[in-house]
Amino acid sequence: MAQTFLDSTELVLNMGPQHPSTHGVLRVILKLDGEKILGTECVVGYLHRGVEKIAENRTWAQFAPYVDRMDYVASVSNGLGYCLAVEKLLNVEAPPRAQVVRVILTELNRIASHLIWLGTHALDLGAITPLFYVMREREDILNIFEKYCGARLTTHAFRIGGLQYELYDGFEEEVKRFCDILGPRVDEYEELLTVNRMWVARLTKVGILNAADCKACGVTGPLLRAAGVKWDLRKAQPYSGYQHYDFEIPTRSNGDSYDRYVVRVQEMRQSARIVRQAVDRLEPGPIMAKVPKVIKPPVGEAYVSIEAPKGELGYFVVSDGSTQPYRVRVRPPSFINLQAVDRMARGALIADVCAIIGTIDIVLGEVDR
Amino acid sequence: MRRFLRKIFLIDLLEGMWVTFRSQHPRNICTDEYPRERPRVAERYRGAPRLNTHPETGETLCIACNLCAIACPEALIVVSSERNEKTKRKELTDFTYDLSRCMFCGLCEDACPVDALELTQDFEIASYTREGLIWDRRMLEEGPRPARYKF
Numbered sequence: 001m002a003q004t005f006l007d008s009t010e011l012v013l014n015m016g017p018q019h020p021s022t023h024g025v026l027r028v029i030l031k032l033d034g035e036k037i038l039g040t041e042c043v044v045g046y047l048h049r050g051v052e053k054i055a056e057n058r059t060w061a062q063f064a065p066y067v068d069r070m071d072y073v074a075s076v077s078n079g080l081g082y083c084l085a086v087e088k089l090l091n092v093e094a095p096p097r098a099q100v101v102r103v104i105l106t107e108l109n110r111i112a113s114h115l116i117w118l119g120t121h122a123l124d125l126g127a128i129t130p131l132f133y134v135m136r137e138r139e140d141i142l143n144i145f146e147k148y149c150g151a152r153l154t155t156h157a158f159r160i161g162g163l164q165y166e167l168y169d170g171f172e173e174e175v176k177r178f179c180d181i182l183g184p185r186v187d188e189y190e191e192l193l194t195v196n197r198m199w200v201a202r203l204t205k206v207g208i209l210n211a212a213d214c215k216a217c218g219v220t221g222p223l224l225r226a227a228g229v230k231w232d233l234r235k236a237q238p239y240s241g242y243q244h245y246d247f248e249i250p251t252r253s254n255g256d257s258y259d260r261y262v263v264r265v266q267e268m269r270q271s272a273r274i275v276r277q278a279v280d281r282l283e284p285g286p287i288m289a290k291v292p293k294v295i296k297p298p299v300g301e302a303y304v305s306i307e308a309p310k311g312e313l314g315y316f317v318v319s320d321g322s323t324q325p326y327r328v329r330v331r332p333p334s335f336i337n338l339q340a341v342d343r344m345a346r347g348a349l350i351a352d353v354c355a356i357i358g359t360i361d362i363v364l365g366e367v368d369r
Numbered sequence: 370m371r372r373f374l375r376k377i378f379l380i381d382l383l384e385g386m387w388v389t390f391r392s393q394h395p396r397n398i399c400t401d402e403y404p405r406e407r408p409r410v411a412e413r414y415r416g417a418p419r420l421n422t423h424p425e426t427g428e429t430l431c432i433a434c435n436l437c438a439i440a441c442p443e444a445l446i447v448v449s450s451e452r453n454e455k456t457k458r459k460e461l462t463d464f465t466y467d468l469s470r471c472m473f474c475g476l477c478e479d480a481c482p483v484d485a486l487e488l489t490q491d492f493e494i495a496s497y498t499r500e501g502l503i504w505d506r507r508m509l510e511e512g513p514r515p516a517r518y519k520f
Contacts (some may be wrong), residue, residue, distance in 0.1 A: 058442050061440075061476070062440070062441075062442035062476065063442070064474075065442060065472055065474035065476070066442070069472075129385070129388075129389060133388075133392075136399060139399070143411075146410065146411040146413075146414060147411040147412070147413065148413070149413065150411065150413035150414050150415040150475060150488070151414075151415050151473060151475075154472070154473075154474075156474045156475060164475075164479060165413065168412075168413070188388050191384050191385060191387075191388050192385045192388050193385075195381040195384070196381050196382065196385055197376075197381055197382070
């Protein structure tokens, strides 16, 4: 007897690579039993540009603009990580004023990245309204970036050894004004979402990843903190003078999507707190350390990891003493956090996959590099 | 009991609606009516490149030192020069800048020792052809001529 297609066998379904809620070109192969997910597999590489290989054909200073194009939502953090790694190799340290400016810009970028995450994550789950509000606040941050370094998204704000540009007139006031309005604006988002019954129902107990699973997968960032692990590289191994700032690491205990939402919203408030302190710490001084015009680091290797908005962002750079890197390896947070999708999605419903992918906050430019 | 009443009267949803309602005033509109009104970009904006000339004599400021071409990560700048037999100095003959590969990182601008090459505030540099994005010396000195629309 011929088999009908209405039998109850398992179904393999491709989600993506052009699905709007995968935030780029990610393909997820889903194995389904009805609406229940039996297993997933992520296929990455659609946006592969070979950035690590490009690094081997560029000089140290020339590669700096390319790192902005990996995690383009948080390009300033990428630039900071690369500059810190090369500075460690060269054994120089950015002057204090440059470090404070770096902290201000990276924290503003963290807020911008979380805002984009909040807007798109809500959009994936059918809440369109927050997207418009977060774009409004992000616009303020991008205007600050544009006035400071001349570009909005792929900023190339930092140079090896410090900064290229001095702050523009009125920078402090503008940043402070933004910090003042951010608090009430975040309250607005919380009014829209935190207590909204649909939002709560879509997120609670979806994509649970406990602390042990997080550690097993190497997951970092807000995902790890939502599972109750108080791990933030800004506190654990301070860089750029983060030890001087007074801030808290928001954590939650359940490790589900709702907790990740709460952790990220809290992080925005904490970032604004850091920015406010940093603006007060601004003192006149040099912004560039003594770095030769042609950068030739001594033979050796260095690894520097920073707390990017998405998790631990590491740069491993190897020098053979020439003007070009021998190897640049990036440890991208999105790529490693993406490996946890299978653990989170198993047993969930197909509609929850959007929530699970959204809650990791992936940027495909960084996943594929 | 309070939570129950909140649930019954849809308070959580109405609070969200109230946020939307508060933003209805026209002063909250932040859309730019481009191209009707052009956005004012920042002073340091990195847009179309320009090769500066001396404001009075009109001679180019470029000394054909080739530093911008060396600094460029994409190697998209070609500087051609010839030696003047009288003054024994290099003089610029042509300057090619391939905008289709440019990522506006600003490294060429930083490398220029005489402020001849500059990334300007012009941002309307689209072209219908790939060749149209390869700018020669004349275009670099003039700058882009974006279409002006009538309304």
